[in-house]
Amino acid sequence: MPSPGKIVGAVVTAPLQYMGQLVDPLLRRWQSWTGLNGMAAFFLAPNMLIFGVFVLIPMGMNIVYSMTSGNALFLKDREFVGGTHYKTLLDCQNYFDPQSCHQDLFWIAAGNTFQFVICQVALMIVVCMITALILNSEIRARSFWRAVFFFPVLLSPVVVGLIWKWILQRDGVLNAVLLDMGLEPINWLIERGWAFFAAITVSVWAHMGFYALILLAGLQAIPKDLYEAAEMDGTRHMRVFWRITLPLLMPNLLVVLVLSLIRAVQIFDEAFVLTGGGPGTATMFLTQYIYEVGFASILKNPGLAAAASILMGGVLIVLTLLQLGLTGRKDRAR
Amino acid sequence: MSGLTALLSQTRGRDGWDWTDYFTFFWLGAGLLVMFGPAIWLVLSSLKTPAGLSEFPPTFLPYKAETIQVDGYDKPLPLYRVTTEEGVRDLAELRRVGTVAQMIDPEQPDERLRVNIADRTPIRKVGFAWENFIDPLFNSNFPTYLKNSVFVTVMATLITLLTNSMAAFALSKYQFTGRNTVMILILATLMVPLSVILVPLFSIISSVGLFDTLWGVILPTVATPTGVFMLRQYMLTIPDELLEAARMDHASEWQIYWRIVLPLTAPALAVLAIFSVVWRWNDFLWPLVVLSREEVYTLQVGLNAYAGELNVQWHFLLAMTVVTMVPVVLVFVFLQKFITTGIAGAGLK
Amino acid sequence: MGQITLKDIRKSFGPVDVLKGIDLEIEQGEFLVFVGPSGCGKSTLLRMIAGLDKPTSGTVEINDVDVTQVSAADRGLAMVFQSYALYPHMTVRQNLAFGLQNTKMPKAEIDRRIADASTMLEIDGLLSRRPGQLSGGQRQRVAIGRAIVRDPTAFLLDEPLSNLDAELRVSMRAELSALHDRIKTTMIYVTHDQVEAMTMADRIVVLRGGHIEQVATPLDLFNKPANLFVAGFIGAPAMNLFSGSLENGQFLCDGRVLGTALRLQDGPGTLGIRPQHLILADGGALSGKIALVESLGIETVLHVDLSEGGNLIAVLPGQAAVKAGDQVAFDIPRDKRHLFDGQGQRVPV
Numbered sequence A: 001m002p003s004p005g006k007i008v009g010a011v012v013t014a015p016l017q018y019m020g021q022l023v024d025p026l027l028r029r030w031q032s033w034t035g036l037n038g039m040a041a042f043f044l045a046p047n048m049l050i051f052g053v054f055v056l057i058p059m060g061m062n063i064v065y066s067m068t069s070g071n072a073l074f075l076k077d078r079e080f081v082g083g084t085h086y087k088t089l090l091d092c093q094n095y096f097d098p099q100s101c102h103q104d105l106f107w108i109a110a111g112n113t114f115q116f117v118i119c120q121v122a123l124m125i126v127v128c129m130i131t132a133l134i135l136n137s138e139i140r141a142r143s144f145w146r147a148v149f150f151f152p153v154l155l156s157p158v159v160v161g162l163i164w165k166w167i168l169q170r171d172g173v174l175n176a177v178l179l180d181m182g183l184e185p186i187n188w189l190i191e192r193g194w195a196f197f198a199a200i201t202v203s204v205w206a207h208m209g210f211y212a213l214i215l216l217a218g219l220q221a222i223p224k225d226l227y228e229a230a231e232m233d234g235t236r237h238m239r240v241f242w243r244i245t246l247p248l249l250m251p252n253l254l255v256v257l258v259l260s261l262i263r264a265v266q267i268f269d270e271a272f273v274l275t276g277g278g279p280g281t282a283t284m285f286l287t288q289y290i291y292e293v294g295f296a297s298i299l300k301n302p303g304l305a306a307a308a309s310i311l312m313g314g315v316l317i318v319l320t321l322l323q324l325g326l327t328g329r330k331d332r333a334r
Numbered sequence B: 001m002s003g004l005t006a007l008l009s010q011t012r013g014r015d016g017w018d019w020t021d022y023f024t025f026f027w028l029g030a031g032l033l034v035m036f037g038p039a040i041w042l043v044l045s046s047l048k049t050p051a052g053l054s055e056f057p058p059t060f061l062p063y064k065a066e067t068i069q070v071d072g073y074d075k076p077l078p079l080y081r082v083t084t085e086e087g088v089r090d091l092a093e094l095r096r097v098g099t100v101a102q103m104i105d106p107e108q109p110d111e112r113l114r115v116n117i118a119d120r121t122p123i124r125k126v127g128f129a130w131e132n133f134i135d136p137l138f139n140s141n142f143p144t145y146l147k148n149s150v151f152v153t154v155m156a157t158l159i160t161l162l163t164n165s166m167a168a169f170a171l172s173k174y175q176f177t178g179r180n181t182v183m184i185l186i187l188a189t190l191m192v193p194l195s196v197i198l199v200p201l202f203s204i205i206s207s208v209g210l211f212d213t214l215w216g217v218i219l220p221t222v223a224t225p226t227g228v229f230m231l232r233q234y235m236l237t238i239p240d241e242l243l244e245a246a247r248m249d250h251a252s253e254w255q256i257y258w259r260i261v262l263p264l265t266a267p268a269l270a271v272l273a274i275f276s277v278v279w280r281w282n283d284f285l286w287p288l289v290v291l292s293r294e295e296v297y298t299l300q301v302g303l304n305a306y307a308g309e310l311n312v313q314w315h316f317l318l319a320m321t322v323v324t325m326v327p328v329v330l331v332f333v334f335l336q337k338f339i340t341t342g343i344a345g346a347g348l349k
Numbered sequence C: 001m002g003q004i005t006l007k008d009i010r011k012s013f014g015p016v017d018v019l020k021g022i023d024l025e026i027e028q029g030e031f032l033v034f035v036g037p038s039g040c041g042k043s044t045l046l047r048m049i050a051g052l053d054k055p056t057s058g059t060v061e062i063n064d065v066d067v068t069q070v071s072a073a074d075r076g077l078a079m080v081f082q083s084y085a086l087y088p089h090m091t092v093r094q095n096l097a098f099g100l101q102n103t104k105m106p107k108a109e110i111d112r113r114i115a116d117a118s119t120m121l122e123i124d125g126l127l128s129r130r131p132g133q134l135s136g137g138q139r140q141r142v143a144i145g146r147a148i149v150r151d152p153t154a155f156l157l158d159e160p161l162s163n164l165d166a167e168l169r170v171s172m173r174a175e176l177s178a179l180h181d182r183i184k185t186t187m188i189y190v191t192h193d194q195v196e197a198m199t200m201a202d203r204i205v206v207l208r209g210g211h212i213e214q215v216a217t218p219l220d221l222f223n224k225p226a227n228l229f230v231a232g233f234i235g236a237p238a239m240n241l242f243s244g245s246l247e248n249g250q251f252l253c254d255g256r257v258l259g260t261a262l263r264l265q266d267g268p269g270t271l272g273i274r275p276q277h278l279i280l281a282d283g284g285a286l287s288g289k290i291a292l293v294e295s296l297g298i299e300t301v302l303h304v305d306l307s308e309g310g311n312l313i314a315v316l317p318g319q320a321a322v323k324a325g326d327q328v329a330f331d332i333p334r335d336k337r338h339l340f341d342g343q344g345q346r347v348p349v
Ligand SMILES: Nc1ncnc2c1ncn2[C@@H]1O[C@H](COP(=O)(O)OP(=O)(O)OP(=O)(O)O)[C@@H](O)[C@H]1O
Pocket: C013, C016, C018, C036, C037, C038, C039, C040, C041, C042, C043, C044, C045, C192
C-alpha cells in the first residue's frame, strides 16, 4: 500500500514528466545544433530576458528620464533638459529648512525619511536584540515564542496598515484602553507627532520578527562552552553580554543594521495605508513622494520623480556596498 | 494558568527569581499581547455588526441585538429591556421617532407603548455577523480582486520557479564565457528596489501594452535575483558526476535539468515557492501603479481603495482584510519551519 | 565488437598539460587496467574515452570509427563512477531504466534487460528501493547494473571499488572478474590499487605524469618492468634499487660487487632486486643489521640497515628465526636481478 505522500507525489510529478517529454525532441535538436553553450544560453534566456527588460533597461532609462521633462510617458515625446531636475530638487537656500527649497515637498519627504530611518532602526535594533536574547535563553516552547514574534513579517503591508488604522483611530480600542486606565484619549493618526510615532512603531512591529530571527541564528552559533567558561569564572550577566555575546554577534548585528537601514529608506506601503502621508505632510516619505509626483498628483512630473528616485537609489547603493563589504569581511573572517 | 506560568517562566537553575527572569516574563507576555493582539482584535472586529463597530468603548466580543418574531409583523423586531414605573420589562421596538420609541410587549402584541429611549437598553447576546463575509462575495468586486490576486500569485510563482531554476542551472552547471558577468549583474541588482525604477518600468509596461493588465503586474516581479542566487547555491551541491552519468545515459541537457536536477533541488524550490507566494500575494506599490481599473485590482489594491473611500464601511473592510490575511497565516502555520530556516540560512525576505 | 584506439591524445587544462600524448590499442573483450599515482591523469584519460571531455588534440576510435567529436551518449559506452552517481530520487529500477528509456527502447525489452541484469547481480530484491536505502556494496552492484543493461561496446570503470571496505573489495573484485569472463565485453578499469590491477587485468597500462610508462600483462610487468618507475611502482614491498655503475661487466655499488658477468656497456646504472627474491646466505653480497622484523605469519619482512650504508627490505617465506639486531647477509640470484641504464630504461641482462 503506497503512502499518501507517494500518491500525491506521483500525481504531481506524472504530468510534469509528461510536459518535460513533450518539449524534449525540440530541445534535443537545438542541443545537437548548438552544443552545450547553446543549451546554457537556452536555460539563461527566459530569466535574463525578463531581467533585462524589466530591471536592467529601466535602470538605464531612469537616468535618461531624469534628464527629460514634460508630461509624456514615452521617451521619444519628451524634451531633453539635462540636469535641470536635479538642480530643481537640490535648489535650496537652507538645507535644514524645507520651506526655503524650490521643491519643499521633496525636502520634507527626505527629512521625514531621515528621521524615520534613524528612529526606526534604533528602535528596531534594541527591540530585536532583546527579543533574540530572550528567545535564545532557556525558555520553554521556544519555537512557539519565535512564531509569536515572527508572524507579522508575513502579513501584507496593507493588512498591517489596516489593522493598526483600526486600532489607532479615534474611537479605536487603544483609546478605549487609555480611557479605562483613566488617561486622556489621543488622536493617534491626526496629531503630527503621534502619527509619526505610529508609523515607526507599526513598521517595527511588522518587521522585527525577521531581524530577530537573524540575530537569533547568530546567537545560536555562539559556542555554549564560552558561556560555561564565563560562568566558571563567575562573570556577571551584563559583563558576559558586553564581552562575549556582543562581539561575537557583531557580524549578524551589522547585517541587521544595514538591511534594516536599506528597507527603512524605502518605507512606503504600511505608512501609506496607515496615514496616507498625513496629517498634512507629517508622514510623507521619499517613496511616496516619487509615487505621487510620478503617477498620482496633479503636479505629475515623471522626470522629477525619476531624478528623485535616482537620488534615493544612490543612497541605497552606498548602503548596499556597505553591506556587501561587511558580509564579505565576515566571510573572509570565517 | 499554572501551565502558562510554567511556559513563561525560565529557570537558571538557581533558587528564586533573578531580575532577568522577571524581565523575560514581562517581555514574552507583552510580546504575546502586542504581536498577536492586533490580529485577534481584527478577527473579532470583523465579526461585529456595523452598530457593534461604532460603539465606544468597544466590546471585546462581537454582540448581536436579540430579536423576536411577533405575530402580525413580517420582520423580526429588536428586543429592549425597558425600565418603567411598573418594573423591568422586555419589549420589542416597532419604530423610533426622535427620543421616543413605539414598543410592544411580545406577549400582548395589541397594546402599543411609548418609551423614552433613555429608559431602555438593547438586549444582546454574543453573535457573529457572518454577513460581513458573505455579503461582499455577492455584491461587491471583492471576488474579482480575490481571483486576480490568486491568478497573479500562482502565475508569478510558477514562472519564477521555472525561469529562476533554469538560470540557476545554467549558472551552476555550465562553463561558458560571460558567466561571471551574468552573476555579477544579478548580484548587483539584488538590492535595487522597485521604487527606484518605478517611472521607466511603468513606461516599458505601457509601451508593450501591459498597462492595466495582470501580466503587467506579474512579469516585472518574476526574475528575482534572490531566487536565482538561492537555487544556484543549492545546485552547486549536486555532484557533477550525476550529470555525467545522465549524459552517458543518453539524457539530453533538457532532461538532465528536468528529470535529474529539478527533482533534486526540490527542497530549495519549496522554500522559494513559499517566499514567492507570500511576496506576490502581499505586493502593493507596483500593482497600485499598474492597475487603474477596478476589474483588474488585486486584493491589496482593492483593500486600499475601500479604505480610502469617503465612507469607510469598516465591517466589510475588516472582513476582507481577514480574508486577505488567511492564506498567509495558513502558509505560516503549516510551513513555519521552512520559512524560519530559510531566512536564518539565506537572510532573504 | 569493442576495440578502442587512442592516437596521440593530449589534454591541457589552461596552461597545465595533463595528458602528453597517449597512444594505445585496446583489444576487443580485453580487461585493461590503468594504474598510476594519484593525479597522473587516469580519470582524465577515461573521460576522454567516454566522451565527457574532448581531448585538446588526438583522436579516439571505436571499432575503427573516429568518435572524437561524437557525444558521450552516442559512443555506446557505459561508465561506472567512483561515487556511483546513482540518481538519488529514483528507485533502483528507474535508475536502470533511465538510460534505456532515453533511447526509446520498447518497454518489454527494458523489463527483460533489467530482469536479466538484476538476477545476474543479485539485486532483484532491491528494485523498488532508492539508492539511499542501499548498502555500499549494493549501490556498487546497481551502478554496475546500470552499465550492464545498456549492453555497451565497452565498460569504463573509474575506481569503482575504492569506496568499499577491504573485505567487500576483495569479493567484488572476484565478482567483477567473473562478470567479465561471462559477458566478454571490453572493460577499461582505473585504479591506483596494484593488487586490483594485478589480479583482474589482462593487460595493465602504467601511467605517470600524463605519459604511458608501460603496457604489459601483469606478469610481464612484474617480471620485466620497462623502467625504474614501473619497477618501483609494481610489487609490494617495492623493489630494492641500488644505483651504481657498470665497469667491465661488473655492477659496482658503494664499492660492493653486486653482479658479475654482465655483457653490457660501461656507464652508470641501477640494479634492482625484489624483496621476495633475496636469499639469506652467509657471505652474501649484501650484508647488514636487521632494524625491524615484521612477522606476518605466512612470511617475514626484514628491514635491514646495510653495512655500507643504505637499507634494504627482504621478504622471507614462512616464519624466519631472526630478530632485530641480528647480522644477516643476502645473495642476489642471477636470474632475478633487474638492470636499468643511466636513463632508467631496462636493459636485458
Ligand atoms: N577540470 C580540470 N581543470 C583543471 N585541472 C584538472 C581538471 N581535471 C583534472 N585536472 C588535473 O589533471 C590532473 C589529472 O587528474 P585526474 O583526475 O585524471 O587524476 P587521476 O589519475 O584520476 O588521480 P586519482 O587517482 O587521484 O583519481 C590533476 O593534476 C588534476 O589536478
